[in-house]
Amino acid sequence: MQQNLYRGIYLCLGYPSQEKSLAVLAILRDHPGVDFIELGLPFSDPVADGPVISAAAQSALANAKAQGLSPRQMLDQALDVLRGNDKKVYLMTYGNIVSHLLRQYGDKTFNRLPINGLIIPDVPLREQNFFRQRGLEHSVIPFATPETTDQDLKLLAQEPVKSAPFVYFVAIRGITGSKMDFRNPELRKQYAKVSQAVKENHQPVVLGFGIQGRTQIQQLAEFANGFVIGTAAVELQGEPAGYRNFLDSL
Amino acid sequence: MTKESTAKESGPIRDYWGEFGGCFVPETLVPTLSQLKALFLQLYQDPKFTEELRYLEQNFSGRPTPLYEAKNLSRKLNCRLFLKREDLLHTGAHKINNTLGQGLLAKYMGKKRVIAETGAGQHGVATATTAALLGLQCVIFMGEEDTLRQAPNVQRMKLLGAEVVSVQSGSRTLKDAVNAALQDWVSRVEDTHYILGSVSGPSPFPSIVAYFHECIGRETAAQLRQQYEIEQPDAVIACVGGGSNAIGMFRSFIDMPADKVQIYGIEAGGISDAPGRHARTIGLGEKGVLHGYHSLLLQDDFGAVAPVHSISAGLDYPGIGPEHAALHASKRVHYDFARDHEALDALTLLAQTEGIIPALESSHALAFLLRESQRFQGGNVVLNLSGRGDKDLAHYFAAQQQRNGTQK
Known part of the structure; x- marks a missing residue:
């Protein structure tokens, strides 16, 4: 993998089973080509996700219910696997699960969890303060898109967004798993605009959505400083050997 | 009182009622929702728009x-x-109050296509009716379970010229139809307006739907x-x-x-x-x-x-x-x-x-x-x-x- 990039992989906890997802998580933890892990907790109504991740989440949720595994237990087990590692860990889940976790843990305990931030796909920039006002102290990763308005770009330059560990650039109008051409000059221009807006923050601007493998990574390395892979990795979660090969191939 | 309740209000649009409401959507939808809010605020008092709506209310829906x-x-x-x-x-049913209002909004915004979710099919039928009246392309998302329970309404929508998409995900009911409609909208905002059917959804929908009712x-x-x-x-x-x-x-x-x-x-x-x-x-x-x-x-x-x-x-x-x-x-x-x-x-x-x-x-x-x-x-x-x-x-x-x- 490209060394100068901030490189992340999304993992759907509980898919195809909790055990198997934890085994794959250990591979991610130990792989030198991965800088950060997006730890996905499944939600019943994942509006930002395409068919592959949605189906994985549905199946993960059904398994968890059958085993009586709560989101809190799933997360605790994953954080056990990651204990003592030096990779960044971001919890990726929908607003309703964040609400649920704040109730289940209590905000004090939740704020002490060893994670580096939350990625909440249904909490856009302008709702950044919602969970903060409800006791959340972890960073909430800000989003930017090719259509983010100048007004919202200004939010990116201000606290609390300013001190978030990175900015998540959603490269595509659509859901996860869609195809994307990173040679598109218009996209590169928009990315540059966002990079410019957060220049003072010294954060990577991570490209998400539409990245399947090495070809796209080479394209995006020409202008971007980070990426995250979702769908293509989730598809391999059931086969640890194939999963490792995939990481090696990037 | 939480901070949100003092959030900016403009005309009939509110983002929050106390701690309830807000705009919890993928970032890609935010510009569209802002645009919808701005256009609604321009149009709701526009004499041409209000006259056209009043005429249809009186002579089309009754x-x-x-x-x-x-x-x-x-x-x-x-x-x-x-x-x-x-x-x-x-x-x-009352549903047509909202679909006529939002259908006209779509037309004034220059959108060629409207989409909607439906459970029982009443909102779907009202949307399909409005789309036929206003010459808009129409796609209705309906959970597979509901298409079976409400077959006559599926037929009505088709007769009115709408395409009915049977949603196969999740529980295959209304909530999944809303998810599917939101996903469709995310990928086709440039030519599509989502006629959301209740006083729910992200801001500005709860305010717009309430306004038309x-x-x-x-x-x-x-x-x-x-x-x-x-x-x-x-x-x-x-x-x-x-x-x-x-x-x-x-x-x-x-x-x-x-x-x-x-x-x-x-x-x-x-x-x-x-x-x-x-x-x-x-x-x-x-x-x-x-x-x-x-x-x-x-x-x-x-x-x-x-x-x-x-x-x-x-x-x-x-x-x-x-x-x-x-x-x-x-x-x-x-x-x-x-x-x-x-x-x-x-x-x-x-x-x-x-x-x-x-x-x-x-x-x-x-x-x-x-x-x-x-x-x-x-x-x-x-x-x-x-x-x-x-x-x-x-x-x-x-x-x-x-x-x-x-x-x-």
């Missing part, structure tokens, strides 16, 4: 609807009962005064699923003194309070986020949206509009419920005493009134008859037959 004093039932209940006849509107309460208040010389009714009752007909009715009465004008929102109590057997979002839900807004939500121990049940497909929804959650929190509106069997009995009674077959949704409001009639003795009671029951006949007879079978 406004104003009558406020009918149901004297036979009034005698039985020992009160004066007034029925707001939204059931007489074109397509059979405010005519219900406005007409009712005027009719009470002019036809019946009643300045303030003693009680106002409406059924609540997402809550659009109820908000349309309530808004004209919530500023009247709470000790004089009591307001009731009636949820679907289903079969029992067991999980998955009801749709009592206000009664049994917890705070949560679904479909773009923060409100009360029926959910399970896993933070997943809970399955819901009601004999009425239009009330079969795990969320509730944010304004209702706030009206519940402030105690201005009392939320109660009626069970499936009570709604069936109420439908029978209204049909046989007044010659009006109400929708199963509206029958819940009526069922509450029948059960609690002691509270309303001698009072002036307004009930929003939000839809007609023609669509429910097959379901009604099947349910009655099942009850008779069980009794034997």
Whole structure:
């Protein structure tokens, strides 16, 4: 993998089973080509996700219910696997699960969890303060898109967004798993605009959505400083050997 | 008070009611929602827009609807009962108020295509009707389960020229249809407007939908005064699923003194309070986020949206509009419920005493009134008859037959 990039992989906890997802998580933890892990907790109504991740989440949720595994237990087990590692860990889940976790843990305990931030796909920039006002102290990763308005770009330059560990650039109008051409000059221009807006923050601007493998990574390395892979990795979660090969191939 | 309640308000658009509401959507939808808000604020007072809407309301859908004093039932209940006849509107329910308004918005915004979610099919039919009228391409998302339960409405939508997409994900019901519509919208915002069907969803939808239904309460208040010389009714009752007909009715009465004008929102109590057997979002839900807004939500121990049940497909929804959650929190509106069997009995009674077959949704409001009639003795009671029951006949007879079978 490209060394100068901030490189992340999304993992759907509980898919195809909790055990198997934890085994794959250990591979991610130990792989030198991965800088950060997006730890996905499944939600019943994942509006930002395409068919592959949605189906994985549905199946993960059904398994968890059958085993009586709560989101809190799933997360605790994953954080056990990651204990003592030096990779960044971001919890990726929908607003309703964040609400649920704040109730289940209590905000004090939740704020002490060893994670580096939350990625909440249904909490856009302008709702950044919602969970903060409800006791959340972890960073909430800000989003930017090719259509983010100048007004919202200004939010990116201000606290609390300013001190978030990175900015998540959603490269595509659509859901996860869609195809994307990173040679598109218009996209590169928009990315540059966002990079410019957060220049003072010294954060990577991570490209998400539409990245399947090495070809796209080479394209995006020409202008971007980070990426995250979702769908293509989730598809391999059931086969640890194939999963490792995939990481090696990037 | 939380900070959000002081968030900027503009015209009829509010982002939050206390802590409820907001705009919880993927970042890619935010510019579209901002654009919708800005265009709505430009248009809602535009004389050309309002005139065109008024003409269609009067001559296409049939406004104003009558406020009918149901004297036979009034005698039985020992009160004066007034029925707001939204059931007489074109397509059979209040839903067309919103689809005409939003359909015109879409046209004025230059969008060629409209999409909508539907559960029972009433909102889908109203949207398909509006799209046919205004020459817009129309796609309706409907859970596979609902397309089977509501086959006649699927046929109506197709006849009106709409494409009906059967949604196969999740529980294959209304909530999944909303997800599918949101996903479609994310990828096609440039030519598409999403005609969301209730006072739910991300801001500005709850405000826009409520705005187009405010005519219900406005007409009712005027009719009470002019036809019946009643300045303030003693009680106002409406059924609540997402809550659009109820908000349309309530808004004209919530500023009247709470000790004089009591307001009731009636949820679907289903079969029992067991999980998955009801749709009592206000009664049994917890705070949560679904479909773009923060409100009360029926959910399970896993933070997943809970399955819901009601004999009425239009009330079969795990969320509730944010304004209702706030009206519940402030105690201005009392939320109660009626069970499936009570709604069936109420439908029978209204049909046989007044010659009006109400929708199963509206029958819940009526069922509450029948059960609690002691509270309303001698009072002036307004009930929003939000839809007609023609669509429910097959379901009604099947349910009655099942009850008779069980009794034997």
